[in-house]
Amino acid sequence: MQNKMKMNQMTESEITEFLEKAPVGRIATQNENGFPYIAPIHFVYYNQKIYIHGLPKGQKIDNILAHPKVGFEIDQMDGLNISAERKAACGIGTYYSSVIILGNAKMVDDADLKDKVLRLTVEKYVPDYPKIPFGVMIEKTGIIEIEIVECTGKRRK
Numbered sequence: 418m419q420n421k422m423k424m425n426q427m428t429e430s431e432i433t434e435f436l437e438k439a440p441v442g443r444i445a446t447q448n449e450n451g452f453p454y455i456a457p458i459h460f461v462y463y464n465q466k467i468y469i470h471g472l473p474k475g476q477k478i479d480n481i482l483a484h485p486k487v488g489f490e491i492d493q494m495d496g497l498n499i500s501a502e503r504k505a506a507c508g509i510g511t512y513y514s515s516v517i518i519l520g521n522a523k524m525v526d527d528a529d530l531k532d533k534v535l536r537l538t539v540e541k542y543v544p545d546y547p548k549i550p551f552g553v554m555i556e557k558t559g560i561i562e563i564e565i566v567e568c569t570g571k572r573r574k
Contacts (some may be wrong), residue, residue, distance in 0.1 A: 427570030
């Protein structure tokens, strides 16, 4: 563990709260040429897993099917701490929160779980949206599940 990580480590409850509220995450997959592919996404945290909805086909999906090990990251910059002396750039610090996850991704096939994830997604991003059935959208929507293997969080207040 990095030395500063020991000082700024988030608690498990802080990590959970941040995962539940953060509006955007970034998933990192490996493409067919071995390069990382990083995409910003909407997501929900449910049952200690990350769920991402989107099209059922595309580069993210192709990458996950070929290489299920992924990275996932969320962050938030809360401000700057500028030293009163301002003698060097080192006198500037950042207030932030950051969570980095390593995990195994797979596509969700279970219709009930897909329905639950879509409902949680709507509740998170559009809480006043009418609760109407998803119907055929469940079948036409791809849901990625990330089972968390490792999770670390840092915060500087």
